[in-house]
Amino acid sequence: MKDKTLLEEKKIMLEEFFSSEEYKPMRFKDLVTILQVPKEAKNDLKEVLDQLISQGKIILDQGGRYKLPGEDTKVGTFSATQRGFGFxxxxxEVEDIFIPENATMGAMHGDKVMLVINKEQSGKRREGTIISIVERGKSEIVGTFEKSKNFGFVLPDNQKFTRDIFIPKEHTKGAVDGHKVVVKITNYGDSTQNPEGRVVEILGHIxxxxxxxxxxVKSYDLPVDFPEDVMRVLDFxxxxxxxxxxxxxxxxRDVKTVTIDGEDAKDLDDAITLSKEGDIYHLGVHIADVTHYVKEGAALDREALKRGTSVYLVDRVIPMLPHKLSNGICSLNPNVDRLALSCFMxxxxxGNVLGHKIAETxxxxxRRMTYTNVAKIVExxxxxxxxxxxxxxxxxxxMQELAEVLRERRHKRGSINFDFPESKIIVDKKGKxxxxxxxxxxxxxxxxEEFMLIANETVAEDFYWQEIPFVYRTHDNPDEEKIKKLGIFINNFGYSIKVGNEEIHPKELQKLLIKIEDTPEEALISRLxxxxxxxxKxxxxxxxxxxxxxKYYCxxxxxxxxxxxxxxxxIIxxxxxxxxxxxxxxxxxxxLFEVANHSSKTERRADEAEREVEKMKKVEYMVDHIGETFEGVISGITAWGMYVELPNTIEGMIRVSEMQDDYYFYDEERYQMVGEHTKKxxxxxxxxxxxxxxxDKFLRIIDFVLVEDEE
Known part of the structure; x- marks a missing residue:
């Protein structure tokens, strides 16, 4: 194991050199000479130089010289697009930097890169040129294998990885056309040469x-099976x-208590008690005491932290904790004693919380109630x-009475309700x-929802005022620029929002969402x-x-x-x-800083994987409906076509090139598509x-064409 102190000393020595008068851009061998680095320490010097590059403190230019970055040099994460350019x-920083196709230097989606920002042109967004790849974002890619006579290649599933990966014959692992495979990248290639890799796992046929x-699952590195040390613990x-x-x-245990969940829920982690004396409601929110069984630093805890969250995919759940805990001793099943952490309010x-108590209970x-049956009672x-x-x-x-009181209180202070129609996808035993x-x-x-919100707020406020280290759930104010764009957009529909002192109050957005209720543009403006x-986060x-x-939320x-x-x-x-x-x-x-940061990242990863699976299943569903006609609503317009959303939440595109009755152009100011001759x-x-x-299941796209109503 390397001595961290020695590496730290070399880092200080290098930083001092780069800030000294002796400094000038130089190659590795010249640095070794000027710093009098012995032969056996060359590798250590190289490691420290790589560290300084990854931190953006120095750069390696195209001539192989180490030098200080200029003011126009930045380090960031590259996001590729299907069309070759990226950001x-x-x-x-709020605004991302546009990277033209000829300036990506072979960077792949997710790479940490160093770039030079080009001289700004007035009125245009910032552009840059990538000058080095600081750190690769991905070492493994999932895709579809295609066989050639003497080699193979893999088409990445993620469309942001725009180049096929070359696979030498000896590294195909016996894959055949149509196999879904995991590829380990052995050479990332460059702007002229494709990446190269070897097949490390065959997932099955497409x-x-x-x-x-x-x-x-593999593409997002979602951990599926629990490691052996975790499974061994379950015996105890x-x-x-x-x-x-x-x-x-x-x-x-003698207080009337219920859980209310969906029909297919297996992990019941919250239960409710409620009574009323005079004008005062006594609400108890009782949460499964998972930490009683998951001790800090133990194998179960390390694995739960690594996963960060359970992931809900259409036909399966990848749980944060093994089922023996989540569906067993930690699930608040009916008619069995369970340990809980309770918030009594x-x-x-x-709707004001006059007092509260948190206790181990x-x-x-x-009863194990379902949303359906409770709705049949209260609705x-x-x-x-x-x-x-x-x-x-x-x-x-x-409960219904108190929920309305709490909802009204939130409404008065400006809480925003986004009631989007989420998709429910029902699949058969084969996942179709x-x-x-x-x-x-x-x-x-x-x-x-209301009872969980009030418990989360109450606990967060309590620990904030106790000044105890804690993890909060926070949501920053929107960027001024994005709100301005939204303001311009909604003006086209006759709506407006007030922005005071360059900041917007959530109440303004809440008012907007109320105004657009039940209008044709409701879904669109809500999404925007x-x-x-x-x-x-x-x-x-x-x-x-x-x-x-x-003000307080967790x-x-x-x-x-x-x-x-x-x-x-x-902590509680x-x-x-x-x-x-x-x-x-x-x-x-x-x-806690690392716990909060890591949890935000795993949450985003889960969200992206869930969206990807949903999109894929929607395309697969529509394969059986090609040639059929549907009514929908125009949900988006771009220069290349119009998006149409169907009542079942599926969205597809009408390409402008397929609009045959006229030549249509996109009127960007009014967000509309206009026929040049017909003025339609x-x-x-x-x-x-x-x-x-x-x-197209591979590209995840659905194409529509307009059908004219017969007169």
Whole structure:
């Protein structure tokens, strides 16, 4: 193992050299000479130089000389496009930098690159030229194998990897045409030469059931199987709670308690108790005490942190914790004793939390309720369902009453509700999609949503004022530039938003979303509003949540499927037990930044994989509907065509080249497509009839053509 101290000394020596008067750009052999580096230390010097390059402190120019970067030199992450050009996102900067196709230097999607920003041209976005690849983003690629006589090549699944990977014959591992494979890149190539690699795993044939989703799993490096050391631990996980543990906890097993989840949910991690005295609601939100079984630093904990979150793909779940925990001892199943961490809140008629208590508890859920049945009680007053659950009906009606109070309180402060029609994709045993429809949200899902939100806010505010190291869920204010663009866009539809002192209040966006309810442009403007906002993330600093218009917010309610919740449970329990001494506080101060950062990254990875699978299944579904006609709404317009969304949430494109009745051009100012001769106009939100002409599962695209109504 290398001595870190020696490497650190060499780093200091190099940094001093680059800031001294002796400095001038020079090659490696000249640096070895001038710094009098002995032969046996050359490799160490090279390692430190590579470190300094990856940190952006020095650059290696095309002449092989190490030198200081100029003011116009930056380091960022390259995002490729299917058409060859790309963009570089630099940490801390709002606007990305455009990289023309001839200036990418062979960079691949996800690479960390160094670039020179070209002299700015007035009125245009910044452009740059990549001068070196600092760090490769991917060493393995998933794709489809194609065999040639003396070699093979792999077409990457991710369209942002724009070049095929050459596979020498001896490294094909016996793959045949149509095999989905994992390729280890052995040579990244350059702007003139394709990358080269070797097949390390064959996932199966492109047409085999489940191979499509497994390709996405591998592509996003999602860990599937639990390692052996984790599986061994499961032998010691009990099936029932230890009776001795009950003595150390608040026993609320005799309080009427229910869980409310979807029909197919297996991991029930939250339960509710509710009563009312006078004008005061007593709400209890009880969350599975996962940390009792997942100890800090143990194999289970290390694996949960690595995964960061459970991933929900159409036909499978990749859990953060093994099923023995998530569906067993940590699941708040009915009529069994379970350990919980509870937040008891006293809430007045205006939705204000007057007081609260957090406690370690033991609970026993009376019923496992579904959203469907609770909605039948509170929405439809269904006699049959109400009779079946008659002892619980008053509690559900009280839940509906309190949920409305809490929703109104959030509404008044400006909390934004994005009620998008999410897709529910139903597949058969072979993974083939047989039905796609909007996911229904009802009053029962909204009840649980409100109760989880208020618990998350209450816990976050408590720990903020205690000044204890913590993990918050934060959402920054939108970028001024993006809000300006949104303002210009919605003006075309006759709407406006007020921006005060260069910042927008969430209430303004909330008002906009209320105004567009039930209009043809609702889905479109809602999506664009969402895109103009930043991504929520996990942070150690409490900077508030813009979308919820909340000063304090955290994720407390799902430790079975999200690591940040599990992490803060651990802190809360140590605090309740009086164990947060200076040593432990210092421990958390050092640890939490990386936990928050890593959790944000794994969440984004899960979101992207889920979207990819959804897109793939939608295309696969439409393969069986080619030639059929549907009614849809124009959801987007670009210079090359119009996007149309169908009622079942599937989106496809009408290419401008396929619009045969006229030559159409894109009127960018008004976001509409206009016929040059006929002056026919197609606008966002307009209803159109389309025919499905193509569904390409490989490219993930669906093509429509317009169908004229017969007069």
């Amino acid at each position: 570089v996102m630099i940490d801390g 047409n085999d059931p489940g191979v499509d989703i497994m390709s996405v 996980v009990p099936d029932e709670i230890d009776p001795e543990e009950i003595k150390n906890r608040m026993d609320i 006293d809430i007045d008629a205006k 033991v609970i026993c859920s009376d 439809e007053s269904d006699e049959e369902v109400m009779k079946e659950y008659e002892d619980l009906v008053p509690m559900f009606q009280l 999609p047989i039905e796609i429809k909007p996911y229904e949200r009802n009053k029962a899902t909204k009840i649980i 509003t969402l895109r103009s906002m930043k991504q929520a 996990y942070t150690v600093a409490n900077t508030g949540h813009f979308g919820l218009s909340a 994720h407390f309610t799902s430790p079975i499927r999200r690591y940040p919740d599990l992490q803060i449970h651990r 329990k140590e605090n309740l037990g009086g164990k947060l001494n200076e040593n432990r506080l210092s421990h958390y101060e050092k640890l 106009v197609y606008k966002l939100g307009q209803k159109v009839k389309v025919e499905v002409t193509n569904a």
